[in-house]
Amino acid sequence: MKKIINNSNDVVKEMLQGMEKASPQIRYIKEHDVIVRTKKADKVAILSGGGSGHEPAHGGYVGYGMLDAAVAGNVFASPGADAVVKGIEAVDAGKGVLLIIKNYSGDIMNFQMAKELAEMDGAQVEYVVVKDDVAVPDSTYSAGRRGIAGTVFVHKLAGAKAEAGGTLAEVKAVAQKAIDNVRSMGTSMASCVLPGVGKAGFTLGEDEIEIGMGIHNEPGLERTTMKRADELAKILLDRVLEDYDYSGSEVAVMVNGLGGTPLMELYILYNEVEKILSRQGITVYRSLVGNFMTSLEMPGCSLSLLKLDSEMKELLDAPCSTLGWTQFHV
Amino acid sequence: MTFHMDSKNYMEYIKLVSKKITESKDYITEIDAATGDGDHWVNMNMGFTAIANSSAELENLKLSDMFKKIGKNFISVVGGSSGVLYGSAYLEAAKLTAGASHLTPETLCGVLEAMTNAIMQRGNAKPGDKTMIDSIYPAVQTFRLGLEEGTDLTMLLPAVKQSAIDGAESTKNMVAVKGRAYYQADRSISHIDPGAVTMSYQIGILMDYALEHLTPA
Numbered sequence: 001m002k003k004i005i006n007n008s009n010d011v012v013k014e015m016l017q018g019m020e021k022a023s024p025q026i027r028y029i030k031e032h033d034v035i036v037r038t039k040k041a042d043k044v045a046i047l048s049g050g051g052s053g054h055e056p057a058h059g060g061y062v063g064y065g066m067l068d069a070a071v072a073g074n075v076f077a078s079p080g081a082d083a084v085v086k087g088i089e090a091v092d093a094g095k096g097v098l099l100i101i102k103n104y105s106g107d108i109m110n111f112q113m114a115k116e117l118a119e120m121d122g123a124q125v126e127y128v129v130v131k132d133d134v135a136v137p138d139s140t141y142s143a144g145r146r147g148i149a150g151t152v153f154v155h156k157l158a159g160a161k162a163e164a165g166g167t168l169a170e171v172k173a174v175a176q177k178a179i180d181n182v183r184s185m186g187t188s189m190a191s192c193v194l195p196g197v198g199k200a201g202f203t204l205g206e207d208e209i210e211i212g213m214g215i216h217n218e219p220g221l222e223r224t225t226m227k228r229a230d231e232l233a234k235i236l237l238d239r240v241l242e243d244y245d246y247s248g249s250e251v252a253v254m255v256n257g258l259g260g261t262p263l264m265e266l267y268i269l270y271n272e273v274e275k276i277l278s279r280q281g282i283t284v285y286r287s288l289v290g291n292f293m294t295s296l297e298m299p300g301c302s303l304s305l306l307k308l309d310s311e312m313k314e315l316l317d318a319p320c321s322t323l324g325w326t327q328f329h330v
Numbered sequence: 331m332t333f334h335m336d337s338k339n340y341m342e343y344i345k346l347v348s349k350k351i352t353e354s355k356d357y358i359t360e361i362d363a364a365t366g367d368g369d370h371w372v373n374m375n376m377g378f379t380a381i382a383n384s385s386a387e388l389e390n391l392k393l394s395d396m397f398k399k400i401g402k403n404f405i406s407v408v409g410g411s412s413g414v415l416y417g418s419a420y421l422e423a424a425k426l427t428a429g430a431s432h433l434t435p436e437t438l439c440g441v442l443e444a445m446t447n448a449i450m451q452r453g454n455a456k457p458g459d460k461t462m463i464d465s466i467y468p469a470v471q472t473f474r475l476g477l478e479e480g481t482d483l484t485m486l487l488p489a490v491k492q493s494a495i496d497g498a499e500s501t502k503n504m505v506a507v508k509g510r511a512y513y514q515a516d517r518s519i520s521h522i523d524p525g526a527v528t529m530s531y532q533i534g535i536l537m538d539y540a541l542e543h544l545t546p547a
Contacts, residue, residue, distance in 0.1 A: 009376070032406075051409075051410070073409040073410060074369070074372070074373060074376070074408075074409055074410065075369065075372075076367050076369050077369055077373050077408075077409045077410030077411075077413075078409050078410045078411065078413075078414070079409050080404075080405040080406045080407070080408070080409040080413050080414065080417070081405050081414055081417070082402065082405050082406050083406065083409075105411050105453070105508055106409070106410040106411035106412075106413075106414065109411060109414045109415070109452055109453065110405075110409065110410075110413070110414045113405075113414060113418075113452070143507070143508055194367075194368055194369055194372065196369070196372035196376075197359055197368050197369070197371075197372060201363045201367060201368040202363060214367075216367035216369075217363070217367045217368060218366065218367050
């Protein structure tokens with residue numbers, strides 16, 4: 001294992017310390033592995049979190065215009081309910097707290113337990129669950145669809161709504177609207193290596209890729225041979241477009257790197273994605289190309305499409321300032 | 331025959347589990363990589379190591395307080411699914427043992443039943459879902475039935491252990507619907523569930539420990 005670490009047991013804490021030092025805007029509560037804004041904002045608070053290893057998610061989205069707190073678990077494991085409660089307490093300004101949860105069994109159980117505990121102490125807490133990964137069938141009896149890179153759009157829109165003075169119900173409604181309108185699909189070209197494990201979770205052949213791979217080494221839909229960028233763009237986009245009707249609409253596109261794919265390749269992919277979209281009469285309103293929701297050093301990418309209305313466009317264009325996403329008024 | 335298990339005994343048992351988990355790194359990681367994301371061993375090992383390391387403090391607590399501390403430790407140190415599920419289980423055990431100074435065969439069985447229910451409720455899962463429940467649920471059934479029928483503990487305790495092991499083994503033929511294994515539901519067939527395996531280690535070691543500490547009634 002070749003990793004720039006000191007000790008595999010310390011990776012989460014040392015990373016969060018580094019994040020704190022890299023940004024004057026955030027503070028690290030080290031007892032609970034929570035990142036919060038340096039100055040508590042007088043508005044509806046938004047908290048997200050989950051396993052580590054997806055940076056900049058989620059600590060990198062704490063700051064003006066996005067999150068108020070991010071709670072970090074161990075690598076690929078949900079944070080404990082008690083840490084989430086501490087996060088809620090740290091950011092609650094009396095106007096309510098919205099939890100943005102990615103749909104994984106562990107996250108759901110811990111965040112729901114945290115909501116129950118915080119409510120016992122009088123906090124007003126609501127949550128939304130992001131499930132954008134079309135590689136997984138949705139259903140109510142099972143774990144259902146995973147939450148992946150589309151979550152970053154939910155952070156952005158809900159964050160902008162809260163910053164604009166939205167009530168808890170309004171912020172939750174915007175978050176839910178983003179969730180209802182976003183779909184993602186990913187592919188991976190190799191396993192990532194968990195620092196605590198030290199070796200790859202699976203192996204793919206020299207010329208093999210996995211379509212629909214998750215962001216935790218969990219398998220996808222099928223294994224196939226390596227494709228050209230134009231073919232890959234079509235494979236990923238077809239799945240997304242089959243799942244939700246984007247025809248004639250304006251969209252925000254995210255081409256997200258999983259940690260081990262060069263930006264050069266992400267831009268090549270985006271170039272192909274844009275061509276297909278414009279041929280199909282889907283207008284790209286905004287695009288984001290980069291590493292937004294990673295899976296350690298995994299080579300691969302995901303593609304997310306968010307269907308926009310006028311309110312969502314305005315929220316998307318609002319300024320934000322975080323380690324992972326900074327923009328001025330567009 | 332019977333047994334009396336106090337906080338000191340329980341923490342001795344926890345240390346034995348911690349040792350077993352630590353030794354099983356390669357096997358657990360391997361079976362977890364087949365269906366999950368390969369972090370089950372890391373998280374369980376971290377949790378049991380932390381709890382075993384605080385045994386000097388925990389073994390002097392009342393049974394109920396010890397269970398509460400173990401539960402909180404699981405939630406905060408382990409995190410993930412295992413943390414909140416074991417955490418919920420131990421917090422339930424704490425409620426059930428309020429005022430008790432030690433566990434008897436009857437109360438230990440009651441504790442395991444309460445833990446099973448807490449795990450099923452928190453995880454919204456049932457037997458057959460290819461989870462740790464498939465190990466603890468049949469083990470508790472065997473335990474309860476044996477106590478009702480007055481089976482000799484020298485026979486019953488090994489039978490409970492065997493039910494836990496068989497239960498874990500039975501997950502090989504199940505299709506996952508919960509947790510990350512669900513994402514490859516079909517591919518999960520023929521693979522044993524790692525959470526069920528680590529659960530079967532715990533029950534096995536608990537039954538062995540009780541067996542070694544049997545005293546005349």
